[in-house]
Amino acid sequence: MYHETLSSRNPSNPSGTRIRFHGRVPFAAICIVVILFWLWSFLRFPRVADIRHHPIDSLISAASVQHDTWLQQASATKTLEEAVKEYTRRYKRHPPPGFNLWYQYAMERSSLVIDDFDNLMEDLQLFWAIEPSEIRRRSREALSDPWNEVADIRIRSGKAEIGPDVKPTHRWMLDGVIAMMKNYVDKIPDMDLGFNINDEPRIAIPYNDLQILYKNSAPSESLKQIALNRFSNDRASGWNYSDASSPDRPFIDYSFQPTFHTHGSISCPPSSLARRSHLWDTLPLCRSCFSPHSTGIFLSNWTLSASPCHQPDLAHLHGFYLSPAAFKPSKVLYPIFSQSKAAGYADIRYPSPWNYMDKAVYAPSDTFRDPPFAEKKDTLFWRGATSEGLSRYGEWKGMARQRVVHLASNETSATALPVLLPSFAHVSANARYQPTYKFHNIPSSVLPHLGLNISDIHIVSKIDRCWDADCPAQERELGLSEPSDFQSHWQYKYLMDLDGAGFSGRFIPFLQSHSLPFKVAGVFREWWDGRVTAWKHFVPIDLRLHGLYSTLAYFHGNSGVSKKGIRVEAQKARTAEGEMIAESGREWVGNVMRKEDMEIYFYRLLLEWGRLTDDEREGIGFAV
Numbered sequence: 001m002y003h004e005t006l007s008s009r010n011p012s013n014p015s016g017t018r019i020r021f022h023g024r025v026p027f028a029a030i031c032i033v034v035i036l037f038w039l040w041s042f043l044r045f046p047r048v049a050d051i052r053h054h055p056i057d058s059l060i061s062a063a064s065v066q067h068d069t070w071l072q073q074a075s076a077t078k079t080l081e082e083a084v085k086e087y088t089r090r091y092k093r094h095p096p097p098g099f100n101l102w103y104q105y106a107m108e109r110s111s112l113v114i115d116d117f118d119n120l121m122e123d124l125q126l127f128w129a130i131e132p133s134e135i136r137r138r139s140r141e142a143l144s145d146p147w148n149e150v151a152d153i154r155i156r157s158g159k160a161e162i163g164p165d166v167k168p169t170h171r172w173m174l175d176g177v178i179a180m181m182k183n184y185v186d187k188i189p190d191m192d193l194g195f196n197i198n199d200e201p202r203i204a205i206p207y208n209d210l211q212i213l214y215k216n217s218a219p220s221e222s223l224k225q226i227a228l229n230r231f232s233n234d235r236a237s238g239w240n241y242s243d244a245s246s247p248d249r250p251f252i253d254y255s256f257q258p259t260f261h262t263h264g265s266i267s268c269p270p271s272s273l274a275r276r277s278h279l280w281d282t283l284p285l286c287r288s289c290f291s292p293h294s295t296g297i298f299l300s301n302w303t304l305s306a307s308p309c310h311q312p313d314l315a316h317l318h319g320f321y322l323s324p325a326a327f328k329p330s331k332v333l334y335p336i337f338s339q340s341k342a343a344g345y346a347d348i349r350y351p352s353p354w355n356y357m358d359k360a361v362y363a364p365s366d367t368f369r370d371p372p373f374a375e376k377k378d379t380l381f382w383r384g385a386t387s388e389g390l391s392r393y394g395e396w397k398g399m400a401r402q403r404v405v406h407l408a409s410n411e412t413s414a415t416a417l418p419v420l421l422p423s424f425a426h427v428s429a430n431a432r433y434q435p436t437y438k439f440h441n442i443p444s445s446v447l448p449h450l451g452l453n454i455s456d457i458h459i460v461s462k463i464d465r466c467w468d469a470d471c472p473a474q475e476r477e478l479g480l481s482e483p484s485d486f487q488s489h490w491q492y493k494y495l496m497d498l499d500g501a502g503f504s505g506r507f508i509p510f511l512q513s514h515s516l517p518f519k520v521a522g523v524f525r526e527w528w529d530g531r532v533t534a535w536k537h538f539v540p541i542d543l544r545l546h547g548l549y550s551t552l553a554y555f556h557g558n559s560g561v562s563k564k565g566i567r568v569e570a571q572k573a574r575t576a577e578g579e580m581i582a583e584s585g586r587e588w589v590g591n592v593m594r595k596e597d598m599e600i601y602f603y604r605l606l607l608e609w610g611r612l613t614d615d616e617r618e619g620i621g622f623a624v
Contacts, residue, residue, distance in 0.1 A: 176353020319389020
């Protein structure tokens with residue numbers, strides 16, 4: 001539902017201090033939630049009884065309604081006056097100075113999203129609890145020491161320049177930021193911006209500290225009068241600190257160590273499973289960890305799936321929580337701009353220069369065609385590196401990339417996998433045939449007989465980020481493949497997308513293709529979160545991977561089998577459904593995740609940040 005609060009999207013903010021971002025709640029959306037709750041209750045655990053309708057059918061139908069609901073409230077206004085009114089209704093504040101120029105910029109670029117910038121506002125909300133001068137001082141402190149790995153962009157008199165001490169290997173990132181703002185930087189007030197040059201997020205605030213910040217950052221019940229539609233004069237002097245350094249560094253180096261309980265879950269309430277439970281036996285599947293965001297074994301709530309608070313097993317399921325390669329966090333609210341962040345972190349997200357600068361680009365050609373969906377190879381494809389985290393003591397066995405390679409390549413194993421497949425139906429001659437489904441425990445060795453051994457998923461070239469015996473151990477178990485041209489992806493029907501040390505830079509080009517992305521719900525979320533809808537624009541896969549083969553069987557079909565005590569009826573491929581999602585994602589990404597949309601998002605973010613760091617912020621804004 002899109003009538004959400006910060007407390008519902010962020011479990012660390014309880015209802016007692018909720019900050020409402022008001023959207024609309026159509027009746028249809030309420031009905032869908034009720035239906036999904038019923039399905040969740042019915043399918044929460046695999047049962048012996050047959051299932052008469054495939055859950056993915058219902059998830060696809062619900063996703064369409066969810067998308068329409070989101071779009072209705074994201075672009076409800078048609079004029080500047082309406083947009084200002086909607087802004088004040090949602091966020092209980094006036095828009096920032098220059099909002100009219102931002103609106104004009106967005107309209108000239110045919111932006112479909114005018115009203116819903118909830119992600120942006122949530123990222124900035126906590127800074128309303130800190131005085132502007134203190135925000136500026138913390139910015140300068142983070143930027144004062146190159147060891148902090150925070151790079152500086154300074155805006156003065158309408159021009160942006162990169163600060164000193166930027167690593168040459170990361171210069172492209174800052175160049176991309178400047179390119180993203182070049183069309184409107186002359187409308188941005190003087191400021192210094194600190195950009196995280198690592199993949200991993202940085203700011204993890206403990207729960208009790210968060211409650212104070214939420215309480216002190218809440219907007220007043222009534223709108224205040226504003227005096228000026230401009231930023232303060234002489235802002236440059238407010239960013240000039242002769243010595244903002246501290247005897248104690250604001251960040252600590254926590255690389256190569258487990259981080260879930262020290263940082264990843266500390267924003268959760270003390271009563272949450274993540275805070276109360278430490279799972280020592282990691283072999284059994286934690287059903288209580290995935291059931292809140294799932295319909296049976298299928299992921300149904302993309303937003304909730306990112307929250308660590310009900311998922312203590314995340315501590316053992318991703319390299320970021322097991323052993324990050326470059327992690328320098330702080331438990332104090334420093335203003336750090338990051339390309340993505342894990343749920344519970346307080347970094348400020350901005351559109352990634354990786355995508356804006358076409359580091360991974362969709363560019364089919366005569367050599368690398370992107371044929372229609374039905375003409376593509378029936379293959380689930382992935383190539384990548386072991387970049388998720390560093391492994392020395394066997395941590396790789398829990399990392400998502402290594403787990404998916406192992407799952408896809410271990411076809412000789414006798415270990416049984418629960419897969420939802422058609423069961424043999426016994427119907428009378430006069431009865432209409434109605435397929436039913438049940439969970440079958442399928443050994444990996446039987447998957448080829450079902451036609452489900454269609455994965456082409458491999459680590460390329462060499463094992464990265466490992467020490468000692470873990471390097472050869474991974475190579476022996478997982479094997480290696482030669483790298484392939486990125487443009488060769490388009491020949492395959494199904495494209496697996498996985499996070500690495502940070503967000504995946506491939507997802508946008510995958511969406512732009514005629515292929516169907518299978519996106520594993522990792523721990524990182526980006527600026528576009530909410531703009532695309534799981535089961536409408538892509539296929540979501542839980543980080544535990546327990547529903548992967550059931551999902552693949554739905555879209556690819558299976559050839560049936562009756563051997564070794566296993567009887568499974570053949571299932572036709574859902575080619576039409578797969579193509580529908582692939583084409584829907586392709587069309588939609590071209591509407592809301594263009595380079596123009598990245599510029600529009602960043603423009604608005606900088607205006608909001610300009611107000612937050614202005615000493616007169618309570619008296620400035622835009623009104624009509």
